[in-house]
Amino acid sequence: MPRRDDIRRIMIIGSGPIVIGQAAEFDYSGVQACKVLREEGYEVVLVNSNPATIMTDPEFADATYVEPLLPGPVAAVIEKERPDALLPTLGGQTALNLAKALAEDGTLERYGVELIGADYEAIDRAEDRERFRETMEAAGLSMPASAIATSLEEARLHLDSVGLPAIIRPAFTLGGRGGGIARSAGEFDEIVARGLEASPIGQVLIDQSVLGWGEFELEVMRDGADNCVIVCSIENIDPMGVHTGDSVTVAPQQTLPDELYQQLRDQALTVIRAVGVETGGSNVQFAVNAQTGEILVIEMNPRVSRSSALASKATGFPIAKIAARLAVGYTLDEIPNDITEVTPASFEPTIDYVVVKWPRFAFEKFEGADARLSTHMKSVGEAMAIGRTFKQAFAKAMRSRELDSPAATSKMSPTELLDSLTVPGADRFDCLMAAFAGGASVDEVHQRTSIDRWFLEELRDLALYPETPFEGERTFRAVDTCAAEFEARTPYFYSGWDTGAVDEVERGEKPSVMILGAGPNRIGQGIEFDYCCVHAAMTVRESGRDAVMVNCNPETVSTDYDTSDRLYFEPLTLEDVLAVARVEKPEGVILQFGGQTPLKLAAGLADAGVPLLGTDVEAIDLAEDRGRFGRLLDELGYQAPPYAEAHSVEEAITAAGEVGFPLLVRPSYVLGGRAMEIVYDTDGLEDYLARHVHDDGRAIYLDRFLENAIEVDVDLLCDGREAWVGGIMQHVEEAGIHSGDSACVLPPHSLGPEMLERIRTQAAGLALKLGVVGLCNVQFAVYGAELYVIEANPRASRTVPFVSKAIGVPLAKMACRIMLGEAIAELGLPDDPMGHDHVSVKEAVMPFDRFDGADALLGPEMRSTGEVMGVARDFPTAFAKAQAAAGARLPDGGCAFITVTDSDKAGAVAIGQTLHDLGFRIVATSGTREALERMGVPAEELKKIGDGSPNVVDMIESGDVTLVVNTPTGSGARTDGWQIRRAAVARGIPCLTTLSGGLAAVRAIAAARQGAAEVLSLQELHREPGAMESAA
Amino acid sequence: MSRPGFVLLEDGTRFEGDLCGAEQHGCGEMVFTTGMSGYQESVTDPSFAGQVLAFTYPLIGNYGVSGAAMESDRIHVNGVVMREAVNRDDAPAAEQGWLDWLAAGGVPAITGVDTRSLVRHLRSRGSMRGGIFAAADEESARGLVEAEPPMDGRDLAKVVGTRTVVHEGVGGDGPRVAAIDTGIKRSIVEQMVQRGVQLDLHPPDVTAEDLLAGDPDAVFLANGPGDPAALGYVVETVRGVIGKKPVFGICLGHQLCCRALGLETFKLPFGHRGANHPVKDLETGKIEITSQNHGFAVAAPDGGLRVEEDEPVRWETDFGVAELSHVNLYDRTVEGLRLLDVPGATVQYHPEAGPGPHDSLYLFDRFLDQVRAA
């Protein structure tokens, strides 16, 4: 069937902010879809609240809306843009749920929008666990015994039939959120309650457990003519019970005999047909008992997914791209396989290498969080590696994780190591390898993990003889979808070790520039950096050179072979990058866009004589070495908060005296504010030091903590001679909340022109003094009338995509042009980039709801996983949009609970007043209530948690409270504040933990009263001269 | 204790590795399969007789071997070339370890070979003779490779086919089918027997008279090794049955049937061996992912190797008109045809799978429907 001509304009919904379970993979699939649909001559309307995505770059769609992914705003976009069709299968669960909602509330029908890719019925059949089960049974397939419950009572009734342990899974949640494994009746009640809460339709599934069975995934594609192919099989090394997203997985499947594998294949095809996904990709998950040959269907996702991104990168078969073509009418045999060019996409890739995916966790950032792996996904990112053998791939994947600190296996005894394996945790494979190295037997490990013996034997060999798999020469091989049966035209490479092999890279004559990516997503280093790397690749290509990408993150756009001229899927360690440099002989290497990861390699690459582009290695050290940086500030006459460096407890105590409390304390060389804390007195300091000073001689930094200071972020370009400030962002939360976690506003909403000028001057002064060539990010604190420099990062920062979208100038591209030799003067940059008549707000998205036990409190340590952007004509509206997009939908009425520390009581009054005027009922704890009443704000008193019911937690849980304002009185487990915040998070009630955040929120609520906010496309916002055009 | 060895091709190209399996050399036509699982089915498939098989998938032996995966009563390849081999007898469904089994079967094997380079070489130079040798002197190895008869013009059916008539599916309630066993796979027999077929396997040199003696409902032409052009005597037999009984063929059987019709067969540059080739059924327009294992193919009506259109193009044959029923979407070669004036149909690929996808099992039903219709 040829392309459909009855549709002209297609809407694509993205997946919103990066959250656990929904990461960059949907930017990758969305971007592919946008490209393909426009190639096919369709107009694309894109909606996604996440500014850090490539898909929200104005050049990827005809109309790009950075708006909240909620029925209201999206309906508004539909009304405005009138798309003919909606493609909902590329934006993860978010897009799917949204499409369902728009179908149910009649919006699609009202505006005559057709769902393509998967229709309502198919989505519902796959996503509603009960309907799915009926569908499977009708198709003659088995699933684990299970029961549906919509209440705890109902759930208890089923317990006997299902038995313990039981698997509890909420309907319609992402990454198993709110689910878990109940091993006891107590756990059962707890998890069921949580699950009912988490499920948007208040429904949980109670499954018979098949813990320990093998877990397999198949990626299926189907076209409108009912042709189906399996793109890839993925075997989870972790058996059933560890979420696929948290499992170490391998492709293709390794342990099933052909006959059993073919049964899985048959069933996967049956599933996609029974569910009725007409066109596109689906992910089908199975549990297999290899002993008995039993196969159970676990679930299917009627859309592209994390696994389909993995499968695409693992095989070279671009699932999302093909899915988009299928959605507009093509059949698989009508689409060429771009890797061979001579064969059609209607085939099943076969590979002659092994792929291993490894999750990246961040438990260290969530004190008190339950770090056991379970059916509910907890990892924040992943790395993939390709090798000629399993051992090669596994070892490469292991080092691709780039752990900040190696797993502490050395301190564990052989028995401790083995015991640690019984409950899977983030370090399990490190422990497993250590156990093998220490002589543990395959049986001992198998008993504790039920991991298939084949894997265990491979891993034991690797642990005992780590060198053997790497004998022979390291050469670069092509990923060709066909095991060399045909010639590969697509330059997508990985390295493997073989005897007598030769490189398959055809380097060509053009000069090339290597761009080093950011590796696995992690908190503090996310998709923003991939965005920058992709922009660098585009720019290098535009400059007539070959763009060469090196990265190991399968989720990303940067590892799409379409993004660069040559892609090397390799770990980002010195050894691995040098290997690529050997075959590429690049004109230069760009380190500045991949976050901290490539910067760590700077010195090593320079020593090896690899030419580096942009800012000098020297400048990086200058900015990161506190002493040298301090002296540089003195020379410039800029202020930094008083600080000292200490190498021992004693030193720290004396230094503290000189610097003066409160103090911000942290270990040297940390990213994302790792282990950074605020201490108010010597006791607090001693306590911190006790926890963090290890006599490894590594320094501890003590900074005077500037209380209630306004934090400011600046992103600027510098060519070494001239600097150009692209954006100044004023943080909503005061300094002390990590820049990555605080909301920020561009242009600043409450800083005077004179202060802005000082900020501009000092930022530029710093960049020039550091000798920045490319991008630089400077953070300031405005403390009273004083301006303090907090830090400068001579590299792309987290905020580059946000600023680029806010001002309409692609900063990363400009920076790349500078690195390639152009001067700022030649870039045609606008004089007043922030001079638009719109306000942009960035809000961070926190993962607290995934980490039971962790405090939902903001601080100097970064913990957000993603961000959203709100754009409007005024600040309150933009802020409201950002809040809504971040999932904290502000209430338009009801009951507000306020409790603040004494120092904040005065400030709280303003908030209380506005809420009162807006007709909110106000409840408060005694102290806060008095403060409010004193200023004439009526408020009811609530019992403190200790003093019995009804206290605030009861009220929050019973849903009586719609808004919480709670500024912390000292953090720490189980304080009242902690319990209040957890209760709010659990209920999804907006919980504002800073005064400034609270104020902004109430102003936003007031603004929302003026009616629904207008939706704005980036294209219309930047039509003014000096914006996007100049970027072209 | 690793035994250094090497693979030598007739053009002198050499690949190093470590010997495993039986302690002896092995020569034959060097071919490769791209299937990622099903190693045991492959090496026991009689169609591989006279060949040394290289696996493109780098890890072989992962799930051991078991009786259930036998495609015949023994190993038919003359040698096995692998990137990495394991001997796992403790795998869940394993009855024996892969390498022990190869050794017990007297089949030499080599591991640690960069099979990807080997495949790239065969892809560009075409399939050729080669062998697996201990790291003795290359001279004698070269001699052994030269001594190996080339695949063109080679009759291997007699070597692998049955010597006496064998009765399968006795007591079945389905049609009675007489098969010429040029090296039939277990899976084919099973697919038929499951459908109630009473199947008699005749030796390759059976005459048309003997074949038709028992008045079967249909004649089946099995898969098998070697060059169809060398099997003139089978072709004669087939000419003697076409038109008299519905005729069905798979792989070599398809080629033999076509020669009996008067069509040409030719040798493919490096063959089709794997489990992922897309084939289009021109009757339904549906695409099947197929199991393939053949080095020769049938020429298109225009005498060329490719059929460019997805059209049921026609041949004028000695037995009337034949129509293209299946085409390979990888290289557009002929994958199957249907006889229009006499009952009969054939396919080049392996609908019985074993190893490979089950997409084409429907062909057995189509086949039996036509027998019942006839």
Ligand SMILES: Nc1ncnc2c1ncn2[C@@H]1O[C@H](COP(=O)(O)OP(=O)(O)O)[C@@H](O)[C@H]1O
């Ligand atoms: N019946 C079960 N027994 C044991 N583990 C299970 C069972 N069902 C699911 N799981 C585990 O829970 C994980 C998540 O379940 P799944 O249905 O895939 O939810 P999600 O939609 O989050 O992917 C699976 O990857 C699997 O490891």
Ligand SMILES: Nc1ncnc2c1ncn2[C@@H]1O[C@H](COP(=O)(O)OP(=O)(O)O)[C@@H](O)[C@H]1O
């Ligand atoms: N002297 C200070 N006073 C107040 N807040 C500070 C001070 N120094 C740092 N902070 C806060 O800590 C956060 C993290 O510090 P920063 O130096 O930016 O570390 P990182 O390198 O992780 O970004 C900043 O975003 C800021 O909110």
Ligand SMILES: [Mg+2]
């Ligand atoms: Mg799942």
Ligand SMILES: [Mg+2]
């Ligand atoms: Mg910072």
